[in-house]
Each structure stands twice: as C-alpha cells, then as structure tokens.
Amino acid sequence: MTTPEQAPLLLLIDDSPAIHRLLAFKLKNDGVEFLSAFTGGEGFELARAHQPALILLDLNMPGTDGFHVLRQLKNDPKTIEIPVIVVTGSTESREKVQAFEQGAMDVVAKPFDAPELRARIQSALRMTRLMRMLEHRAQIDGLTGLWNRKHFNDRLANEIDCAARKSTPLSLMICDLDHFKKINDTYGHPVGDSILQDFANVLTKEIRSYDIPCRYGGEEFAIILPDTSPDQALAVAERVRAGIEARRWANHPNVQATASFGVTDTPARDLSGTEAWIAAADRALYFSKQNGRNRVTHFSTMPPVPTGSSTTRAHAA
C-alpha cells in the first residue's frame, strides 16, 4: 500500500512514446513517480508487479483493446483495487459510459488539458486514500483502537492457513478482565471504558510488533501470535498479566484491574478451523478463571476434560 510519505507511483499505458514524455513533463511538479507501458499486456504485468497508486489507460491502442486491459485489471485480485483513469480520444458518451461500467474511476479526453488532468489525478488519489482509510476503520474497534472481531476472525483463519503452509508455530491468546462488571457497577461505565482503553495500551506495549491484538467483545481480547511457540506465548501473556496488575489510576486509587488468560497453539489434531482454536483458548481461559483469576493457563497443560462437559463460552467474569 502506498503511504502518504512516498511519491505515488503512476502507471501510464499508452502506445505513443511522445505521450509518455509529455505527461512526465506536465506532471513533473506533482510529486508522482512514473512507470511506462506501451502495450496493454505490458501494462497489466507492470500493474501486477509494481502495484501503482493509479493507472492511466489509453483506451485506443493498436493490437490491444483498452477495454480488454481494463477488464483484466478489474478481474485480477492483485490489481482490482488500483484506480484506473481511462484516456480516450473519442468524445462518444457510449464509450465513456462503458469505461465507467467496467470499473474505471474517471475518464479524461485526449488531447490533455494539463491542469484538468492534474486535478483529476489528485482527485482519484484522494478518493483511493479515503476508501482505504474507511476499509481500515471498518476493522478497528472504536473504543480501544485495536482490531475488531471481524478482523480477528479473518486474520485468524489466514494465520492458521499460513502457519500450516509454512510449518511455523502459531499461538492464540484470549484474555478477559477480571470482575469487570463489578468495576462498571461500582465506578461507572466511563471508568470501565478507560480501563478497557488502558488495558489495550498495556497490551500493545507488552506484545511484539507482529502480534495481532483484537478486541473480541466486551472486556474480552484475543491476540494472534504468529510464529510463536507455547513457551514464548506464555511469556507474552505473563508480561501483559503483570502489566495490567501493576497499573494504577490516579483518579481511582482503589481500582485494581487484573485479567485472566488462556493460551493455545495447535488445539486439536483433526480440527484446525478457527472454532477449534477459539474453543481451546477459551477453555484455558475458563480454567484461569476457575483457579483464582489473574493468571495464565496454556491449553496443553490443562488436566483432561471430564467426558460430557459442555461448552465453556459462558465462563465466570
């Protein structure tokens, strides 16, 4: 993904070298980098390989139908998100409509009016930035700034696949603030909320940069720990546990927050779906709750489950 700091990469697909020169010149002060393709096929390959921030596509190229290139770009998961501005010498509205229908973000007419083209490029880049931001926001928990449950579900499935493919270890940690309802009832929801936010801060401070912290719901958090052995996962969980236990609040000196933790790695030989992982981490969490709270339990060290025991989702707070 293009970050605002680096110059956005602009891919121009046009059969005329003179047009490439002209555009590079006209846009030389616009802070964009140029990538040139002179045929549709070349353009498609460059788009896949370099992931430009924007594509300018000439609709009329000999040997290639520009619409064909547009369809290719919009049917490939690697290029579908890249905005395309279609350039056409035709003034026919039918062709413009068709371009929009096939996924073009904008249409500009040749010959170029440089200021207009510049404005349209900036507008397309801005629009793309906003869309990406919205997409990102939709996966973020509003209160804590951690990833939300939807992102967690997607990511866990992803990381399980990835770990299986690369044969790397994977750990999952679920934690739950102890007696959180009592804190809410005693001090009010604003205090409860700020404790959740603080817990999120402790969490992000104590985990590693490549761990994936999520708010699972209420006062429950789930952290995916890629490439992490059970011992390493226990160490991370223990750091977070100690971190929240040591935390004090200036305005509420009597508040003491702790959390219970359940950790798992490969939970079952025959079940590798996300449900099996969550259930295993949850059982370990339940065990922590049953055994005094403010502690970390690994699924693999738990005593065997008595036969006939039912789901553990509704564990004690």
Place this chain on the structure above:
Amino acid sequence: MPDRSPDRPPLISDFATDPEMRDLVMEFVAEMPGHVRELHEAWERHERDTLVRLAHQLKGCCASYGFEPIGDAAARLEAGLKQATATLEGLTREFQDLTDLCSRAAA
C-alpha cells in the same frame, strides 16, 4: 535556402509560444522526419498493420503537441486503412495529406 514552395507553409504548433512547452515541441518536431520515413517505408512495402500503428500513434499524440491538423489527418488515414470499402485513390490521398502535414511541422 531550403526549398519550400509558397503553398506549403510551415505548420506551427499551437504551443509554439508556450515557453514551458518549447523544448518538448522541438523534440517532437525533430522526430517528424523519422515518422515520415517510416510511413513511406510501410507504404512502399504495403505493410498495412505498420501503417495503422504509425497513424494511430500520430493520431493519439499530435493534438497534445499542438498539431491538431496532423492528428486529424492521421485519424482519417487510420480509419481508411481499416475500411473494407476504401479505395486506393482515397488512401493515397490520405497518406499524402498526412506525410505532407508531417513534413511541414515546425516548432
């Protein structure tokens, strides 16, 4: 003195007075003899696809360099080459129009 008959005045770019565009237009004009040569070679060898490609490129860029009449002539030749009903006389005239305009291009 270059031999330039009065009925073939130089064709000046619309951007000739734009100081920003000056170097670009000069470079573009300098390429014109090359284009004319390529057009003639393709014409003599009856290379229709090459002619279409060359005409198409000129159609696509000439207007952007302030040579709209050349772009229009290129568009006419390209359209003619793609038309099943085009006559040799018609194509010859379009070809001559284009090469003539190209050779008159000036910055």
